[in-house]
Amino acid sequence: MNKVGPRILIIIPAYNEEKSIGVVVKSILCNCPGVTVLVVDDGSMDYTALQAKAAGAKVISLPQNLGIGGAMQTGYLYAFYNDFDIAIQIDADGQHKSEELSKLLEPLKNNEADLVLGSRYIEKTTFKSTLGRRIGMVVLSTLVSVLARQRVHDTTSGFRAVNAKVIKLFAQEYSTDYPEVDSLVLVRKNGLRIKEVPVEMEQRLAGKSSITPMKSAYYMTKVSLALFIRSMR
Amino acid sequence: MKDILIFSLILSIGFVFIVIGLVRRKLLKEQYSLLWLFFGFMMIILSTNSVWLEVLAKWLDVKYAPALLFFIGIFVCLVLILNVTIVVSKLSERVVKLTQEVGILKHELHKEE
Numbered sequence: 257m258n259k260v261g262p263r264i265l266i267i268i269p270a271y272n273e274e275k276s277i278g279v280v281v282k283s284i285l286c287n288c289p290g291v292t293v294l295v296v297d298d299g300s301m302d303y304t305a306l307q308a309k310a311a312g313a314k315v316i317s318l319p320q321n322l323g324i325g326g327a328m329q330t331g332y333l334y335a336f337y338n339d340f341d342i343a344i345q346i347d348a349d350g351q352h353k354s355e356e357l358s359k360l361l362e363p364l365k366n367n368e369a370d371l372v373l374g375s376r377y378i379e380k381t382t383f384k385s386t387l388g389r390r391i392g393m394v395v396l397s398t399l400v401s402v403l404a405r406q407r408v409h410d411t412t413s414g415f416r417a418v419n420a421k422v423i424k425l426f427a428q429e430y431s432t433d434y435p436e437v438d439s440l441v442l443v444r445k446n447g448l449r450i451k452e453v454p455v456e457m458e459q460r461l462a463g464k465s466s467i468t469p470m471k472s473a474y475y476m477t478k479v480s481l482a483l484f485i486r487s488m489r
Numbered sequence: 490m491k492d493i494l495i496f497s498l499i500l501s502i503g504f505v506f507i508v509i510g511l512v513r514r515k516l517l518k519e520q521y522s523l524l525w526l527f528f529g530f531m532m533i534i535l536s537t538n539s540v541w542l543e544v545l546a547k548w549l550d551v552k553y554a555p556a557l558l559f560f561i562g563i564f565v566c567l568v569l570i571l572n573v574t575i576v577v578s579k580l581s582e583r584v585v586k587l588t589q590e591v592g593i594l595k596h597e598l599h600k601e602e
Contacts, residue, residue, distance in 0.1 A: 296592070318592040322585055330589040337593065432585060 262341035262365070264291040266357075267331030269324055270348035271298040274307045277348050281311035284346070287354040294334060295348070298327035304348075325435035329426060336427035344417040352415040356455040360417035369451030370422050371443050373408070374415035376457050392476055396437055399480060403487040404444035409452055411437045422448060434479045441486045493555045498536035505529035524572055528565045535561065 266284055270277050281293050295308035299321035308315045316330055328345060335343040342364055346352045356374060363369045396411045414436055418426070425446055431438040443450060508525045511517035517525075535542050535558060546554035 314596065316592045316596045318588055319595075320588055322588055326585045326589065329585075330592055333589055334593055334596075 261290070263339070264288075264342045264344065264361070265331070265335045265338075265340040266291050266293045267296065267328065267335070267343055267345045268293065268308075268313070268348050269296045269298055269327035269331065269345070270300065270304045270308065271321065271324075271327070272300045272302050272304060273348040274300070274302040274304045276350045277304050278307040278311040280346065280348055280350050280354075281308055281313045284354040284357070285312050288357055291344075292340070294331055296327045296330045298322055298324070323432055325430055325432035328435055329430035329432075332423055332426040332430065335423045339420075340423065341420055342417060343423050345414060347414045351457050353456060353458060356415075357417075359453050359455060360415070363451045363453065364417055364419050368449070370419050370448035371440075371450045372417045373410065373440075373450060373452045374413055374417075374455035374457075375410035375452040376413065376455070388472065392472055395476065396479065399483055400437060400440050403441050403483055404450070406444060406450060408440055408450065411440060415455060415457070431482060434475065434482055437479050438482050438486060441483055445486065445489070493558070494536050494539050494542075497532060497555070497558055501529055501532035501536055505533065521572075521576065524569055528569065531565070532558070532562065 266288075268277070268280065277295060281295065284291065284293055293313040295305070295313045295315045297305040297308065297315055297317040299318050305315045305317050316334065318327060318330065322330075331345065332343060342361065344357065344360060346354075352374065360372045360374055363372045393410070393412065397409055400408045400411045422443060425443070425448070426439065429442065431442075440450060505526060508517065508522055508529060512519055512522045539554070542554050542557060546552075546557045549557065551557050551560075
């Protein structure tokens with residue numbers, strides 16, 4: 257990355273991810289020198305903040321747990337306050353590869369899109385999933401595609417890059433509860449462009465998905481409702 | 490006058506006084522007391538003018554007029570609870586915003602050390 261290029265902030269929301277956070281931060285700093293890595297520690301009870309700091313990240317420690325959306329938005333607020341040109345969000349569990357970052361950046365630099373989504377499904381990738389999960393993904397994908405009037409495949413991907421316009425939007429408004437899906441419709445409602453690029457993802461290094469099978473039906477209902485309401489605004 | 494209506498009247502008057510007392514002692518904000526006061530006065534009016542209640546009951550085909558009081562009471566309770574959830578939503582949004590700003594400020598503070 258050259259010095260006159262855009263200022264890039266990598267946002268990693270983390271809740272009790274001490275096992276993987278260090279590796280994730282180091283891997284990003286190693287693959288993309290020149291970027292700022294910000295870990296938003298969402299009130300973790302373990303050494304997430306210390307591990308992140310030791311690995312070379314800036315750390316914002318929230319005084320209480322806000323959930324993924326609230327933590328994520330903190331990163332966007334920080335990006336907005338500090339005039340970053342590009343913000344990239346990455347999961348703390350290590351399933352997003354930092355080698356793939358340039359794929360997300362390219363469309364932003366060429367001004368082809370305002371939000372670039374790293375997608376598992378757009379091409380044949382090595383990602384594997386359960387049947388139930390796949391069905392959920394298809395339903396959400398269909399719903400978002402209709403409401404956003406644009407085909408979106410991997411709606412729940414937390415691997416995405418946005419430009420300053422979307423940073424400003426997300427700093428003002430971001431769903432606290434189910435941000436990945438909802439934010440796509442929000443972006444489209446504001447007349448901004450989404451582009452999906454295929455990426456490889458790994459099995460997570462540590463920790464569990466925040467979406468367990470038990471909760472998935474409840475999750476689907478909530479997200480669908482939120483999407484309909486969002487599209488009515 | 491039916492006993493239930495007298496009972497309802499006493500309760501309603503007491504209720505209005507309690508609400509006013511709470512607002513006076515700043516235990517309840519004025520803006521949130523409005524719905525409660527409205528509810529209290531409505532119950533007073535319905536309890537004293539049992540004719541209105543009877544007419545309304547007949548019109549709605551309710552056999553026992555005071556039952557209508559309960560219906561209205563329960564419905565207004567729902568409205569009040571909805572009002573409370575609106576207030577809670579607003580509050581939780583503010584708490585999120587404050588938490589985020591505190592986090593960012595703490596980060597800025599430690600940077601200068």
